[in-house]
Amino acid sequence: MSLIKCENLSKAFSRGGRDFFAAQDINFEVRPGDFINIVGKSGSGKSTLLSLISAIIDPTSGRLMVDGQNIFDLDDQAKSKYRNEFIGYVPQSLGTLSTLNVRDNVRLPHFLAKRSGDGIKIAEELLDKCGILDLKDDFCKNLSGGELKRVLLARALMNEPRVLIADEPTSDLDSKTTVEIMDMIKSFNDQGTTVIIVTHDNDLLRYGSRLLEMNDGFLKEVVL
Structure with missing residues (x-):
């Protein structure tokens, strides 16, 4: 059973008259109770992926399936409802x-x-x-x-929300505050909220149950 299923999600942008893919053929499922860490170098596409999952931006191609519905087939009002009720988003x-x-x-x-x-x-x-x-x-x-x-x-x-998404939730925080924030996020996960976070801090990986890595727009799961 999956809460969210990404099917061949891709997102292209244009820079200097040339197109480039920030996300390419993303395929993975988010399951109830997951605590997913997404890692990768700056510019690898991590924030773009979170924006796609949150339906903040539309993909160039691919589908985002939730309860049998492709979110990107919905009108703006329905997508806003998805963001407001299904997703909780902590921006960077x-x-x-x-x-x-x-x-x-x-x-x-x-x-x-x-x-x-x-x-x-x-x-x-x-x-x-x-x-x-x-x-x-x-x-x-x-x-x-x-x-x-x-x-x-x-x-x-x-x-x-059924899914909490956080983009670098501990950036620019001291070590004590980082632990406090992550302990709180983990406590909500323990109470049933599915969590997806992007992080550059390897010390935070101990909180997660799954690890995904992005590189040049491609996503792969790392076996823990």
Whole structure:
């Protein structure tokens, strides 16, 4: 059984009048409960792959199958729903909204689609699990890098996604904060959330159950 199945996914870009493939003929399945680490050199296509899985960008060719449906056959509204409900995404850049406090940044995805439940309560429960409930009324511009990563993690989990995707979730963090962030991600994985992360830090590989490597746009699974 697979949650997500990539079938011959490719993505080409144009640079200087020449096309190049950031992802080429990607084939792999994401299974329930997986903790997948994706490694590779800078420019190998890792972030492009995450953007394809999250349906942030469309492929040049190939399919992304979820529950028997090719996500790229859906209209923009349906793809937005997939991103909002099925996927929780932690970007590499610190993409919080400076005009909102921490709690409102976290609960924002709750209001992007009509749903039941108390968004404030859910957001505060997640902030508590991420160890920053005391910062709920602060504005993100006043937070440290590690605190912002926790905000982004809580926001990504706001709608109880089936898959959590994180692009370099510990970049620019000290070793103590890195362990704290990864321990939190692993705890959510242990509770049933499937996890896919891109990392350059080999110390983080111990958290994963599967290891994938990208090289020049090609993906292969490494036997652990």
